[in-house]
Amino acid sequence: MPIILAVAEQRDGVLRKVSFEVLAAARQLADALGGSVDAVLISSGEIAGAAELGRYGADRVLAARHPDFGMYSPDGYAATIAAAGRGATAIIFAATATGRDLAPRVAARLGVGLATDVTALGVQGGKVSATRPIYGGKILQAVVLEGSPAIASVRPNTVPAKEHNKAGTPVEQAVPAFVARVKVTAIKAAAAAVLDVAEAPVVISGGRGLKEPGHFALLEELAAAFGNAAVGASRAVVDAGWRDHGAQVGQTGKTVSPGLYIAVGISGAIQHLAGMRTSRTIVAINRDKDAPIFKVADYGVVGDLFEILPRLTAEVRKLRVEQ
Amino acid sequence: MKIAVCLKRVPDTTAKLMIAASGTAIDEAGLKFVPNPYDEYALEEALKQREAEGAGSAGETVVVSLGGDAAQETMRTALAMGIDRGIHLQSGGSVDGLEVARALAAELKAGGFDLILAGKLAVDDYNHQVAVMVAEILEVPCITAVSRLTITGVTVEAEREIEGGIEVSTCQLPAVITCDKGLNSPRLPSLKGIMAAKKKPLEVKPVTLGAGSVRVAGLILPPERKPGRIVGEGPEAVAELVRLLRDEAKVL
Ligand SMILES: Cc1cc2nc3c(=O)[nH]c(=O)nc-3n(C[C@H](O)[C@H](O)[C@H](O)COP(=O)(O)OP(=O)(O)OC[C@H]3O[C@@H](n4cnc5c(N)ncnc54)[C@H](O)[C@@H]3O)c2cc1C
Numbered sequence: 001m002p003i004i005l006a007v008a009e010q011r012d013g014v015l016r017k018v019s020f021e022v023l024a025a026a027r028q029l030a031d032a033l034g035g036s037v038d039a040v041l042i043s044s045g046e047i048a049g050a051a052e053l054g055r056y057g058a059d060r061v062l063a064a065r066h067p068d069f070g071m072y073s074p075d076g077y078a079a080t081i082a083a084a085g086r087g088a089t090a091i092i093f094a095a096t097a098t099g100r101d102l103a104p105r106v107a108a109r110l111g112v113g114l115a116t117d118v119t120a121l122g123v124q125g126g127k128v129s130a131t132r133p134i135y136g137g138k139i140l141q142a143v144v145l146e147g148s149p150a151i152a153s154v155r156p157n158t159v160p161a162k163e164h165n166k167a168g169t170p171v172e173q174a175v176p177a178f179v180a181r182v183k184v185t186a187i188k189a190a191a192a193a194v195l196d197v198a199e200a201p202v203v204i205s206g207g208r209g210l211k212e213p214g215h216f217a218l219l220e221e222l223a224a225a226f227g228n229a230a231v232g233a234s235r236a237v238v239d240a241g242w243r244d245h246g247a248q249v250g251q252t253g254k255t256v257s258p259g260l261y262i263a264v265g266i267s268g269a270i271q272h273l274a275g276m277r278t279s280r281t282i283v284a285i286n287r288d289k290d291a292p293i294f295k296v297a298d299y300g301v302v303g304d305l306f307e308i309l310p311r312l313t314a315e316v317r318k319l320r321v322e323q
Numbered sequence: 324m325k326i327a328v329c330l331k332r333v334p335d336t337t338a339k340l341m342i343a344a345s346g347t348a349i350d351e352a353g354l355k356f357v358p359n360p361y362d363e364y365a366l367e368e369a370l371k372q373r374e375a376e377g378a379g380s381a382g383e384t385v386v387v388s389l390g391g392d393a394a395q396e397t398m399r400t401a402l403a404m405g406i407d408r409g410i411h412l413q414s415g416g417s418v419d420g421l422e423v424a425r426a427l428a429a430e431l432k433a434g435g436f437d438l439i440l441a442g443k444l445a446v447d448d449y450n451h452q453v454a455v456m457v458a459e460i461l462e463v464p465c466i467t468a469v470s471r472l473t474i475t476g477v478t479v480e481a482e483r484e485i486e487g488g489i490e491v492s493t494c495q496l497p498a499v500i501t502c503d504k505g506l507n508s509p510r511l512p513s514l515k516g517i518m519a520a521k522k523k524p525l526e527v528k529p530v531t532l533g534a535g536s537v538r539v540a541g542l543i544l545p546p547e548r549k550p551g552r553i554v555g556e557g558p559e560a561v562a563e564l565v566r567l568l569r570d571e572a573k574v575l
């Protein structure tokens with residue numbers, strides 16, 4: 001029976017939500033091919049939330065434990081996944097910082113090609129097929145993965161998590177011997193709970209129209225009203241030192257596909273659009289009615305952001321209280 | 324240090340793209356090409372590392388690019404920035420990053436490099452993979468998407484951005500490092516550099532790539548976004564915006 005290996009992610013002992021999206025993608029392939037899904041979970045100990053993997057589509061959960069896996073170990077993880085994935089029909093990663101680092105290592109070890117950052121997966125003539133945005137989303141590339149296993153990474157927020165109520169039978173996965181050529185020594189300023197723009201369901205980004213760094217507080221307040229939002233930024237304000245590069249959306253920043261993207265005081269340069277045009281719903285707030293951002297926005301409000309934002313925050317807060 | 328930089332030429336990001344008649348590639352006619360922006364950070368880092376070692380220290384910087392003959396033009400830009408010499412691996416390329424990596428690795432292996440620098444991704448194919456695969460094939464350490472790099476002797480310490488934080492890692496040379504924005508500010512070639520670049524050695528080596536296991540079934544233009552609408556002007560429009568987000572887009 002075809003086995004689809006879904007690579008789950010955890011940090012600091014907590015399962016990361018993106019794992020459920022990877023499972024949803026793996027489940028689609030397994031159902032199309034009449035196969036089953038193995039989630040592989042790499043860690044140094046118990047993982048909070050691991051019991052949920054079955055509910056979201058894993059027939060089995062392969063737990064690979066090693067004392068050195070308290071933090072990410074590129075070589076150790078790659079060796080483990082390559083061992084677990086040899087003979088599988090497909091291996092699916094999340095296109096996260098870890099997944100992007102890891103997937104090519106596994107593909108090279110198994111000697112097969114890799115489709116990164118895919119937004120859809122399917123089966124064509126018995127082979128795994130995938131759709132990938134290339135050239136900053138200006139073109140969609142349809143590929144067929146002819147190697148075995150087929151390896152792909154799924155861009156966060158593009159394949160929604162779904163409950164499937166599978167068994168999630170725990171199985172121990174052996175960790176092969178490996179040489180740790182790279183050692184992760186620390187993670188700074190991270191908390192498993194911090195929402196990253198690349199993964200948040202709602203992203204609110206600000207640009208030069210905010211006028212000064214302190215005014216980003218207006219966006220933080222709106223994000224807090226949503227409760228599930230991250231604050232992003234245009235390159236202009238990142239280069240000016242107003243926001244960290246981690247928040248930059250666009251061609252030289254992050255590519256995001258949230259359910260809702262709100263661009264505030266951002267003109268909509270092509271390099272910015274490259275990072276957000278695949279968002280499900282786009283809202284633009286800009287005082288220039290001819291700003292290019294309005295061309296991709298589903299909903300636009302023309303006017304002064306300093307007048308519009310406080311009103312929007314109040315309305316969203318009111319609605320959240322009612323819910 | 325002997326440093327190699329992997330450089331790819333990509334269409335200028337503002338270019339409007341059309342799909343070629345084949346349906347599996349873009350039409351390159353009339354397009355302006357530039358060095359991949361992330362590779363510019365790699366080039367700058369190579370120059371900075373060599374400058375830090377001081378004039379007269381042993382070592383060199385070499386730019387390696389796999390592609391058609393037009394790659395040479397982009398390589399001259401690298402030489403104009405200050406890279407010592409170039410190796411052009413002449414090939415039509417492949418959509419399978421592993422095939423590109425195999426050819427690059429074969430060349431780099433012979434070079435005995437202490438450090439191989441690359442971009443974190445090429446903004447044409449968005450593959451995020453070639454340089455990591457090179458490291459795997461050469462069996463050397465690789466740290467990806469690095470925005471801060473310190474090399475002391477043979478010890479590398481690097482920082483890279485992860486969701487909600489910065490991951491700090493370490494490895495020993497020889498190593499492959501892929502570069503992210505924030506690592507440095509790439510210099511522009513000087514007029515003197517442009518003149519000097521014309522005389523720098525650029526070796527051309529034809530290579531043949533394997534067939535690979537990734538097949539392009541076709542390219543399509545993304546579906547046009549439904550034409551958006553201006554909900555209104557000023558704060559008075561907010562109530563209607565919120566209603567649309569809740570009832571029509573169902574995102575609230
Ligand atoms: C190689 C390359 C890579 C790049 N990568 C990126 C990238 O990754 N991400 C990115 O964002 N950019 C990128 N850029 C830069 C990009 O071209 C733009 O310069 C940048 O996106 C502009 O940022 P902005 O929209 O904040 O500023 P501006 O273009 O200055 O726009 C500010 C907007 O705010 C509006 N505004 C001003 N005041 C108000 C107000 N009171 N109320 C409402 N609206 C107001 C204005 O009408 C204007 O539309 C890249 C450029 C290059 C060449």
Ligand SMILES: Nc1ncnc2c1ncn2[C@@H]1O[C@H](COP(=O)(O)O)[C@@H](O)[C@H]1O
Pocket residue numbers: 329330331359361362387388389390416420423427440441442443444445446448449450451452453454
């Ligand atoms: N054809 C190529 N020639 C030289 N270097 C390349 C080539 N393709 C990719 N690279 C290097 O690998 C990095 C990642 O590319 P990619 O995996 O295609 O996104 C690039 O930034 C380059 O440094």
